Amino acid sequence: MSGKYPEYKHLNLAQINQDILEFWKNDESFKKSITSREGAPGFVFYEGPPSANGKPGIHHVMARAIKDIFCRFKTLQGYQVNRKAGWDTHGLPVELGVEKELGITKEDIGKSxxxxxxxxxCKKAVMRYTDIWNDLTEKMGYWVDMDDPYITYKPKxxxxxxxxxxQMWEKDLIxxxxxxxxxxxxxxxxLSSHELNMPGSYRDVKDTSAIAQFIAQKDAKFQAVFGDAVADDDQVYYIAWTTTPWTLPSNTALTVGPKIEYQMVDSYNPYTGIRQKVVLAKNLVSKYFKPEGAELDMEAYKLGDKVAPWRVVWEGHGRDLENLRYEQLLDWAxxxxGAENAFRIILGDFVTTEDGTGIVHTAPTFGADDAKVAREANPPVPPMLVLDENDNPVPLVDLQGRxxxxxxxFGGxxxxxxxxxxxxxxxxxxDVEISIQLKERNQAFKVEKYNHSYPHCWRTDKPVLYYPLDSWFIRVSAEKEKMVSLNKTINWKPKxxxxxxxxxxxxxxxxxNLSRSRYWGxxxxxxxxxxxxxxxxxxxVAELKTACDEAVAKGLMEKHPFADFKEGDMSEENYNQVDLHRHVVDDIVLVSESGKPMRREADLIDVWFDSGSMPYAQWHYPFENKEQIDQLTPADFIAEGVDQTRGWFYTLHAISSLVFDRVAYKNVVSNGLVLDKNGAKMSKRLGNAVDPFTTIEKYGSDPVRWYMISNASPWDNLKFDLAGVEEVKRRFFGTLYNTYSFFALYANIDGFEYDxxxxxEWSNRPELxxxxxxxxxxxxRTVEQHFNDYEPTKAARAIEYFVDEELSNWYVRLNRRRFWKGEMSEDKQMAYETLFYCLRSLAQMISPIAPFFADRLYQxxxxxKAESVHISKWPALAEDAIDSHLNERMAMARNLTSMVLSLRxxxxxxxxxxxxxxxxxxLSDEKAELLASxxxxxxxxxxxxxxEILREVEGVLVKSIKPDFKKLGPRFGKHMKQVAAAIREFDQAQISALENEGHYELEINGEMQSIEASDVEIHTEDIPGWLVMSENKLTVxxxxxxxxxxxxxxMARELVNRIQNLRKDSGLEVTDRIEVQLLEDAALKEALTKNQDxxxxxxxxxxxxxxxxxFEGEEIDFEDVKSKLSLRKSH
RNA sequence: AGUCCCGUAGCUCAGCUGGUUAGAGCGCUACACUGAUAAUGUAGAGGUCCGCAGUUCAAGUCUGCGCGGGACUACCA
Structure with missing residues (x-):
């Protein structure tokens, strides 16, 4: 029979995937999902641009499923959701890939x-896998406009x-x-950090390390801090450790930890034997001073003694030392x-007392931490920079390392x-020479060889130098507060x-730091x-063109690359003749106001700036779409992996805050990682990476997406296990499919058509x-709310529960007879309508997560009709159909059923x-009524x-009583345990008294306390002499x-069962009538006389x-019955 | 090193603002059902809620200190 509602032999989600893709293509469903919302309020979504120079992995399915879910959901709700795909095309990984491929290094660029x-x-390489990405995007059902993507290398x-x-420049932020x-x-x-992290870069080396003694300046502040601990003629030193003594001439500050405790120790210099007082961290005193020394006579020391006497004369915290001054150690420059702000003690959180002295020698020109802490000090500590012959500030060491x-x-x-x-x-x-000098001048506390691991250049094998290099910066720190307060308005998932x-x-x-000294960017x-x-x-481009024209006129260039560019012409042709990459703009020499030649600053812009610009750059703002920008920013929603927190999430936020004074996005979901099933990171090398294509091909995209979303919240890491996908397929999609099949089978038999x-009227339908x-x-209501809250997992789980427990396992199971008995009737009609409506609503609700199966089901x-579910409108909520009393009743019925089945x-x-x-x-009329219903x-x-509903008047019930801790706890506090014990001791008479009078007087610690009926729970747990089960306040x-x-x-039922089985085995139609033959059996015959009809x-x-x-027939054997059964179709 | 996440049954996860028998699915074992049938149901076993200390009448839930797993960022004076 070919019915109206398609019937299937099996559930084949992979096939559905393909069929629906085909449908979407022909139907242009994605386009329709946007055009059908023309004029409706927009929901702004930004697609974070992936880099297409690598192949996508299964984690991309996760990230994109999340994006897709909310865009589809918002579309269902009636919003218009434009989403433009994008490609991130610049950056180091691309360049490295190309270098490897061409067999060249950075030095060859511009030469060979x-x-x-x-x-x-690079341009070719970066788009290499675009097709594969597009393919995955399509197959996984991620709807995003791939026909007109933004591409970061395009001139616009x-x-x-x-x-x-x-804009930032004009705000003085660059x-x-x-x-x-x-x-x-x-x-x-x-060297880039990745070059430093190459295997073998860090090697153990032995360097000369020195603890230098910095002479304390005894100014007023010094007196205020140390007071009596120091006499006028005492020599006082701050001591600091370094593994690179050559940086000591560049020292401009000492850094201490504000919370670290420091002490001043009176003792002798081990190299000169001079009496002196030194300041260092309390924890480290014992490392440099032997315990015996604390007992020795302070005066009785001569140079060469094994143990020097010492005493602690002062103790305080690092913050006490702030801004104390000292004399420059080596006054070479x-x-x-800002020299007046140099040579003082500043505070830094990075200071530890692991090794050294707890006072850190700070040379801002040769240490990253040093530079940072010096810059942040108030007033800032200047770096040791001197002016060269051109009056440019330079460090003491040149670029050759001299x-x-x-x-x-030691010049040269x-x-x-x-x-x-x-x-x-x-x-x-x-290093050694300096150490010797220090020793001689009573400025060395300790000099020794020190083993540590130090990074080496992978090309030259020589140790790396930390060196100040020119860079361009965005003054983000100046706008910190704005960024922090704007962030507080963003809805983060997870919070x-x-x-x-x-x-x-x-x-x-x-x-x-914007600068990157590379080529492709x-x-x-x-x-x-x-x-x-x-x-x-x-x-x-127009500004640059004008400047170029000027330079040509002044004779600095013969011609320039933008000669044919037409200002104000936004056509592709006009822009396609322009290229703004280095090989073009580096040749441009401009003329300054005073007539001098100007060349481009050599660096590229950090690629993160590229992607952070996408809200505007994807629309070529402000050159085009200037008016619409308020509708296009900020985004209502973005989503990426949590690894983008300091990447894309940050750059979007920074650029938007700095240029536009507003947030870039209102809601953001940051998902966790996708690990393998054992919780290890997936990697191609380990072979534990799951290929998204084969997975989708085998299972279809829906169960993969459903599994990823329902298994755990997206922000938790996902241990991806194919067994989980199987389970989802079976338990959820299988059940839903079965429910539909059931519907289709009988609806077709009865010729039901939804109208x-x-x-x-719903209110006229049967209770179920x-x-x-x-x-x-x-x-x-629940699902809508969860989706609105960006909680897809909770939405999925709520749907799962409904489909499995309530629709399939209760509604359909209890109603089977309505569907399969007799001719079409009003009752049947209502059953079909109800089931139909549930299924169609489900198709819509699951469609954001499982877009393929949902569309199949819906259609x-x-x-x-051949209309995609994704164009439909979210099912309207009929509040008045919610009958909580009915829900409660049914919950009770389900409970009792399960209890009785358990007893059986x-x-x-x-x-x-x-x-x-x-x-x-x-125990109450209310409950009795519930039960009756x-x-x-x-x-x-x-x-x-x-x-039989037992009322308490019948006197057979045994009641039990339990205190309600939530009510009584706050009231009795400490005595709660006593009260609880007393209540549990109640006998049947006391319980009755409490019930009848509504309260009961109880003596607690000599005081009479009244317990209200509402303070306790009373229920029955036993009926003497019966087989009883008690659970959830219900007893049966x-x-x-x-x-x-x-x-x-x-026995009759047993026989029915056997006959039905045989019917099915014989291949009879559900509607065929039969004649039954049985072999004589007394017990069976007896049973049948009463139940023949x-x-x-x-x-x-x-x-x-x-x-x-x-005769030939099926042997049947149950209880006392032994017989044979055969049947044939009636004529 | 800092910041953040996670740690509950063999596995994957729930457990709301603290309230007294800690739950579900999978897996396992047993049984049942059989006109939704390459489907389904029921039950059983299985937990020192990572550890220690604290707050509280009461802690899986709050606080502190650890331990283990993971991510990001930075660095080693």
């Missing part, structure tokens, strides 16, 4: 390969980035400074500016012996990431004269229908065997003849006596006949 060729190679995109940068970076003097290049000529006694010496050519290194390194990880990060935000649009006195930034016009509709409404339920189970009485009676006690359902489910007793009638009936109706038998002699 032109920058233009190199950039061309780059132009918007320039514009943004210029400056040139320096950062301390790993630098290889031999290679003459800075002075900072060219002390500058004229700086101290390399700071490390490793930097000399073979055989040319001096006997003693600078802790926003408040904790992200919030803390913002509070401690450093200036953003967006060039800094800043041109400078050689001395840096004149600079200009460009915020558009909204003729639908029966009203119940499931009521529960469905609650579900709609199957609306035959001939214990007694090994099968459900087919009817029983006479169950009894349920009811579910009587029919209950009895039918558990196959029992009657329900079962009569397990089986008389002859019951037994016969049980019942059996006949059940199995659609026209006749049942008895045979006395043996």
């Amino acid at each position: 390969i032109s920058i233009e060729e190199y950039n061309e190679a 995109y780059m132009e918007s980035v320039w514009w943004l940068l210029k 400056y040139k400074g320096y950062t301390i970076q790993p630098y290889s003097p031999k290679a003459g290049t800075g 002075q900072p060219y500016e 002390f500058r000529e004229g700086i101290g006694p 010496w390399y700071v490390k012996n490793e930097y000399y050519a073979d055989g040319e290194a001096p006997d003693k390194s600078v 802790s990431t926003g408040e904790g990880r992200f919030g803390n990060w913002l509070e401690n935000a450093n200036d953003w 967006i060039p800094l649009p800043i041109w400078s004269t050689e001395d840096g006195s004149e600079r200009r930034i460009f915020g558009s 909204a016009e003729k639908e029966t 229908d009203r119940w499931i509709l009521s529960r469905l409404q609650e579900l709609i 199957d339920l609306n035959p001939g 189970k214990k007694e090994r009485i099968r459900v087919r065997q009817p029983l006479q009676k169950i009894m349920v006690p009811a 579910i009587k029919d359902i209950l009895l039918a489910e558990v196959n029992v003849k009657e329900l 007793a079962l009569d397990i006596h089986i008389d002859e009638d019951l037994k016969s009936e049980g 019942y059996v006949k109706t059940e199995v659609l038998a026209d006749s049942i006949s008895w045979k006395s002699e043996d």
Whole structure:
């Protein structure tokens, strides 16, 4: 029979995946889901751009499922959700990949390969896997506009980035400074952190380390801190440790930990024997002073004694020492500016007392921490920079790693012996020479060889230098507070990431180092004269073109690359002739106001700035779409992995805060990692990576998505296990599919067709229908709320429960007869309508998470319409259909059913065997009524003849009493235990008294206390002499006596079962009528005489006949019966 | 090193603002059902809620200190 509602043999989600994809393509469903919302309020979503130079993994399915869910949900709710795909195309990984492929290194670029060729190679490489990405996007059912993506290397995109940068420039947020970076003097290049992390980079080396003594200045502040501990003629030193003595001439500060405890110790210098007082961390005193020394006579020491006497003369905290001054250790040079703020003690949280002295030698030119802490001090501590012949500030050590000529006694010496050519290194390194000098001048407390691991350049094998290199910065720290307060308005999922990880990060935000000395990226649009006195930034191609024209007119260039660019023409043709990458703009020489040539600052912009610009750059703002920008920003919703907290989430927030003074996004979901099933990180190397394509091909996208979402909250890490996908497929999709199949099978037989016009009033439907509709409404409300709260897991779980427990396992199971008995009737019609409505609503509710199966289901339920579920409107909530009283009743029925079945189970009485009676006690009229109302359902489910509701007047009930801790706890506090014990001791009479009078007087600690009836829970747990079960305040007793009638009936049912089985095995249609033959059996015959009609109706038998002699048939054997059965179709 | 997440049954996870028998699914064992049937149901076993200390009448839940797993960021003077 071919019916209206499609029927299937099996559930094949992979096939559905393909079919629905095909449908979406032909139907242009994605486009429709947007155009059908034209004019509706928008829901703004930003797609974080992936980099397509690597293949996508299963974790991308997770991240994109989350994005997809909320975009689809909002569409259902009626919003218009535009979403543009994007590609992140610049950056180091791309360049490294290309270098590897071409077999070149960074040095070759511009030499053996032109920058233009190199950039061309990068451009190709970066889009290499675009097709694979698009393929996955499509197959996993992630709806995003891939036809018109934003691409960060396109001129329009780059132009918007320039514009943004210029806005910051005009707010004085861009400056040139320096950062301390790993630098290889031999290679003459800075090293990226990834180069430093290459295996073998860190090696154990033995260096000369020194604890230097810095002479304390005895000014007024000094007196105030140390007072009597120091006499006028005492020599006082702050002592600090370093493994790089060559940085000591560049020292401009000492750093102490504010909370660390320090002591001043009176003792002697081990090298000179001079009496002195030194300050160091309390924890470390015992490391440098032997305990015996504390006992020795202070005066009785001479140079060379093994143990020096010592005494602690002062104790305080690091914060007490702040801003104390000291004399410069080696006065080879002075900072060219701010020298008055140098040589003082500052505070830093990074200080530890693990090793050293708890006072850290701080040379801001050669240490990253040093630079930071010096910059943050108030007033800032200047770095040791001097002016070179061109009056540019430079550190004491040049780019080759040598002390500058004229700086101290070691001008021209390399700071490390490793930097000399073979055989040319001096006997003693600078480190050693300096240490010797210090010893001689009573400025060394301790000098020794020290073993530590130190990074080496992977190309030259020489140790790395931490060196100040020029960089361009965004002054993020200046806008810190704005960023922090804006962040508080963002709804983070999970909250802790926003408040904790992200919030803390913002509070401690450093200036953003924009500079990258690479080739493939967006060039800094800043041109400078050689001395840096004149600079200009460009915020558009047009501006640059005008400046180029000027330069050509002045004769600085012959021609320029933007000659044909037409200002104001936004066409693709116009922009396609423009390229803003390095190989083009580096050749541009401009003219400054004073007529000097200006060249571009060599660096590229950090790629994170690219992606953080996407809210504007994807629309070529402000050159195009200027008016709509208020509708396009900020985003209502974004989502990415938690690893983007300090990446994309941060750059979006920073750029938006700095340029627009507002948030970039209102709601953000940061999902956790996808690990393998054992909780290990997935990696291709370990072979535990799950391939998204084969997985989707095998299972379809829906169960994968459902599993990922329902298993745990997205922000928890997911231990991805295919067994979990199987389970979801079976338990959830299997059940839902079965429910649909059941519906389709009978709806087709009866020719049911859903017609909204003729639908029966819900309030007129039978109780079970009203119940499931009521529960469905609650579900709609719950699911909608969870989706609105960005809690997809809770939504999925609520749906799972409804489908499995309530719809399939209760509603359908209890209603089967309504569907399969007799001709079409009004009752049947209502059953179909109810089930239909549940299924269709479910299709809509699951569609954000399981878009394929949902669409299949939805379309199957609306035959001939061919409209995607994703274009439909979220089911309207019918509040008034929610009947909480009914829900409660049904919950009770389900409870009781399960209890009775459990009792039967214990007694090994099968459900087919009817029983006479169950009894349920009811202590109140209310409960008695409840019970009466579910009587029919209950009895039918558990196959029992009657329900007796026991009222307490009958005197058989044994009551038990339990205190309500929540009520009594706050009232009795400490005495709660006593009260609880007293209440538990109540006998039946006391319980009755409390019930009848509404309160009971109790003596607690000699005081009379009144217990109200509402302070306790009273229920029954036992009915003497019966088989009883008690659970959840419900008690049920079962009569397990089986008389002859019951037994016969049980046997009849047993027989029905066998006949039905045989019918099915014989391949008969559900509607065929039959004739039954049985081999004579006394017990069976006896049972059948009473139940013949019942059996006949059940199995659609026209006749049942008895045979006395043996015949071909099915052996049947149960209880006392041994017989044979055969049947044939009636004619 | 800092910040954040996680730690509850063999596995994957619930457990709301603290309230007295700590739950579900899977797996295991047993049984049942059989016109939704390559489906389903019921029951049983299985827990020192990572540890220690504290707050409280009461802690899986709050606080502190640890331990273990993970992520990010930074660095080693």
